[in-house]
Amino acid sequence: MRKKIKKPVAVKGKIAEIFFSIQGEGLHCGMPCWFVRFSGCDKNCSYCDTLYAKTGGSFMTSEKVIKRIEGNAPVVITGGEPTLQGEFLSELLAKLKGRMVFIETAGSKPLADADAFEHISFHAELPLSPDDRKFIRSISVRPFTLKIVVTHVTKFKDVLRAGRYLGRFDNSSIVLQPVSKGKKIDKAALRKALLFAGRLQRVYKEVRMLPQIHKLLDLK
Numbered sequence: 001m002r003k004k005i006k007k008p009v010a011v012k013g014k015i016a017e018i019f020f021s022i023q024g025e026g027l028h029c030g031m032p033c034w035f036v037r038f039s040g041c042d043k044n045c046s047y048c049d050t051l052y053a054k055t056g057g058s059f060m061t062s063e064k065v066i067k068r069i070e071g072n073a074p075v076v077i078t079g080g081e082p083t084l085q086g087e088f089l090s091e092l093l094a095k096l097k098g099r100m101v102f103i104e105t106a107g108s109k110p111l112a113d114a115d116a117f118e119h120i121s122f123h124a125e126l127p128l129s130p131d132d133r134k135f136i137r138s139i140s141v142r143p144f145t146l147k148i149v150v151t152h153v154t155k156f157k158d159v160l161r162a163g164r165y166l167g168r169f170d171n172s173s174i175v176l177q178p179v180s181k182g183k184k185i186d187k188a189a190l191r192k193a194l195l196f197a198g199r200l201q202r203v204y205k206e207v208r209m210l211p212q213i214h215k216l217l218d219l220k
């Protein structure tokens with residue numbers, strides 16, 4: 001009797017949402033993009049504005065995700081924390097080949113396909129830990145940004161240390177992002193981020209101070 005050949009089971013990803021908007025953060029602000037928000041996260045960032053993506057979501061195959069993404073706009077993989085679903089992420093990236101893909105990550109796990117991204121945005125709470133530095137080295141194969149969300153507890157000495165570390169990488173940048181409260185930018189954090197940006201610029205040139213513009217525009 002001939003053995004039945006089993007079909008490989010498609011890997012499914014847990015997805016919180018897929019939507020079209022403009023990039024509202026970082027160096028590519030204003031760029032119209034598709035966003036694929038992965039569900040699940042193992043971090044507890046004090047400034048988290050996507051708590052809904054830490055749990056829940058729907059299981060989808062990469063084919064199903066691709067079907068939802070129309071046209072040829074760039075794709076932003078975000079979360080939640082995308083590196084926690086590494087196998088699915090690799091499969092999705094293979095299907096997105098030829099398209100401009102960005103990722104926003106907190107670096108929970110190594111990013112196996114770092115070189116597949118147009119740009120990598122890494123956000124970490126300061127001070128940078130040895131693991132954060134290791135993650136930075138691993139993503140430095142591509143242009144990347146360290147996003148620092150400035151809150152009332154952010155200390156300039158930690159920002160300065162991060163800047164000095166990133167100074168080793170020609171393809172790095174730092175975005176100081178004042179924390180938002182709901183749809184509003186925290187005014188005290190905005191003033192602090194501006195002050196920090198000016199001081200950091202004396203030792204590290206590729207610094208930007210940018211609030212989340214999608215919130216100002218009342219967009220997703």
Ligand code: SF4
Pocket residue numbers: 041042043044045047048049050051053054079080081106
């Ligand atoms: S990594 Fe992202 S989703 Fe997770 S807690 Fe931090 S901000 Fe929230």
